[in-house]
Amino acid sequence: MRISLEWLQTYFEEPLPATKDLANLIEVHSFEVEGIEGDAIDIGVLPNRAHDCLGYNGIAAEIAAITGLSPKPPENINERPLVNVSERFSSKIECAIEDSRCIRFTAAEIRGVSPKPSPALWAKRLAVHDSRAINAVVDATNMAMLETNQPTHAFDADKIQGKVAVRGAKAGERVVTLDGKDIELEEGALVIADDAGPLDLAGIKGGSRAGISESTNRILLTSCNFNAPAIRKSSQRHNVRTDASKRFEGELAPELAMRGLESALRYLAEGAAGKDFSASERIDVWPRPTRPFRTGLSCRECSALLGYDVTEVEIADKLKLIGCEVETGVNPQERIVEVVIAALGKPYVYGASTRFDAPDEFDCSSLVAYACSLAGLSSPRISIDQFGWSERVGADDLQPGDLVFSQIDGRDAPKPPRYATVEFLPGTPIDQLGAPAEMGIDHVGIYIGNGEVLHATMRGGGFVKREPLAGSGQFKNIVGYGRVSPLGETRVVATVPPERPDLRWPEDLIEEVGRLLGYERVPETPTPDWGATGEGSAEFRLGQAIRAALVGAGFSEVMTSSFAVIGDLKVLRPQNEEKPFLRTSLATGAQAALERAALERAWLGQDYIWIFEIGHVFSGEGKESLRLLIGGIQPADEKRYPLRSPRATGHGLVLEALGEEAADAMSEVAHGDIEISNATGGSFVGNWVELSLDAALAVPISVPFPLPPSATTRYQPLSPYPYAIRDVAVWVPDEGGEREKVADVIRAAAGSLLVKLYCFDEFTKPGKDGAPTHTSYAFRLILQASDRTLSDTEIAAATDAAYAALRGKGWEIR
């Protein structure tokens, strides 16, 4: 996302650092910088920051945190007063949420708007975001989105019929979007609708029926919050992706809805005000408002994860910089007791939510979870999980702030006792967590000292009560006690700013502290020894053993595609429509590789071409198998090229290398003979065998099997253009063994078009009649260009140069 530095600067009194320095800070502390283009920095906002950093308010907060620059007070940002547009009248437009996937609906009716051309500054800023200015009404909503990260939408109020509702689309309903696309809506897709039908694809794109036109005078401005997965699904199913949908998918905080609305109103007042411009009272439908989220961490946890000592002061500083309200030095046990005492008398409601219902109503375990969160601890939600999560303490060791777990097992209990954990180390039997065997947990309370327990119970009126532990009817059968945090260890408690729903766990806070302090502060410590020997898995060792055995004897390893033309298992949406199946064997890939090799034999400079592949194949209902394929070809002329069997040779080598036990465990799946006749006039024969290695995985194989060293440190890219083959043989007055000397002469003369050079024959003859011994060297030259097909002239020029150089040495060309 490109960030306009001009716009960003308006958030700060002091000048921003030099662009290059700013980019560096962003890269070290926040996000990848993809480039700097003029007045804009292009940053790669991470997927878990789409909810705040795709808008300038969020980016400015982030920049403030990493530069130490103080942001201007909100009322001075953008040099525009942060005064909400006043509420002049009550709108008669009825609005309702009819689907819980719309979490919040805010709106205002505005009269006297004028869709005139936008101020130049808006057009300039929109352009940085590849957005064109349309008219001041539409542009105001886009500016507000860029500023607050909250998409807002304006409907022409005179085109709205009746009541406005957010609901799921009915089967067969359609909407024509602003860009003229007629979309058939999937049943249940979220829409904002009036009595006549859908007005938009909610959270994604506006419809044209109530779109803004030149004559628009009265608008309904809406700013909603939606369930993120619902928008994502809708966007995918209807194949429409917009700047708005991208933001909703990132899970915006519902608090942003009103901020976005007010921001759009200010922009409208500034740029789209016509005669008698006035805004209505705000409409705000928010059935389940969220409450502040609290979590926390301790110095010990932070230092232990980052690997160096961090103080509470440093932690608090950094968390404040990102907008948290911070309390340091909190004693968790004391805090828990304070919180639960303050909850006395509150009603018991089974299944009460810690985020939406606390502190107004509780059940036994939500009271614990809520109190823990205010103490900066992230506890599980269910009582048996809280048991697993907390540390066992003895009855005589009980301290205020410890948890007490029991089994009530009453006839009217909302749920039977549990005997194994649900979400914490799922499925762990309770007796593995320090509970007496055969006891289950269905109740939890908090010990507050002086022999008293405090708990939320449905008994005796159904509210949070305190009573002596010894006499309590719900604590007759105590399963155990749990300590939530080491005694004496204080915690930093943070109230997370609503626009950061990514901060939910202590580890999320530790990451904020760590990245803002800078990861260069992390030292380097070797991992502990633990006596580990660095063993290979069975599959790895088997593979290395096979490679060493075969490569040493002339087999080359190929890796072919796991996708095939036929097979048992098919993938949905394959990239290659012709190969939608998963391979059931390695043979087809090997055949193709050998056919290719046959065509390229001159290039390869080998008469016997032997290959192998180790790979997974797939059959039936997801059955996976490890296979080894060995195969090879040779020229068909058996008189010139003695017949050899690659499968016999290879199979034999592998059996020898792996040992008898493994050999017995390798079974043959299939074998075959090969015959290839290809366009270059070559005829080849060969054979192959495919072996199953599955049973061999169980056989111990000793390591190490060193691989022969690599022939090169640099790859020579292949040209897609055809190559020419030229042979030259030359007599050299020597005893033999000097092919490299001759090769050097040819290389130097032929130039860069010579991509491969082989000596394919060498024999020495004693001289006749007193002439010195001389040797014939026969070379194959492969000539090729990387960017074109060579002309005959170019080929001739290269070979002539080679001949000339050889003759220049006094050697006779044969």
Add this chain to the structure above:
Amino acid sequence: MAEITAPKGHVHPISRVIDDLVKVFADQGFSVASGPEIEDEFHNFDALNVPKDHPARDMQDTFWIADVPKLLRTHTSNVQIRYMKDEGHKPPLKIVVPGKVFRNETTDRTHEVQFHQMEGLCVGEGISMAHLKHALLSFAKALWGDSTKIQLRPSYFPFVEPGIELAASCFACGGKGCSTCKGSGWVEILGAGMVHPNVLNAVGINPRLYTGFAFGMGVDRIAMMKYGIDDIRVLYSGDLRVVNQF
């Protein structure tokens, strides 16, 4: 005619790079784990804290298999889950997991539907980012020489928190700036971080008692950087003109 060209075998460059990488980490006590290429949603996503219907799933385009609730693994992290949960290995543990992985993306010079990854995992009492940094620095020096410098930069993956990206001083210019590093002096190498408590929890390891680090790298990318291979697709073409250069 004398058979001058006696057959000479060649290890596939991917196997060679995996071998090199395994050695680097074996020296630090890491064992090798392997696992299946076909996987289910639990091992490939849910246990790794990748929520359903979440943009995080978009970070990896998946090949789903018709008629069975399975997919082609998008990373070798599935094996880490199997190692800890199904095979019941308890901390302390250190493993690397090389293997073939699959992503449903358009192929081009740097993208193939199948390629190789190597992931690493270390879980134990008191494991911290300092251990991660040391492991990655040793790896970078083993590959590019003792004067290599590293930088840990903030990043995001659902299965680690903090999440980081490793940048190494450019092996082509030593950090001065060139076309390989686009003038920055640094090259991004891999993603890593501290294992998310939800992941440890999902495999039955108590996150209040144990912490861990994990990293994941594209083997093909490392091979392409090391050998100057210009097109990832040649590695799976079965073309011996490629393999036989090594």
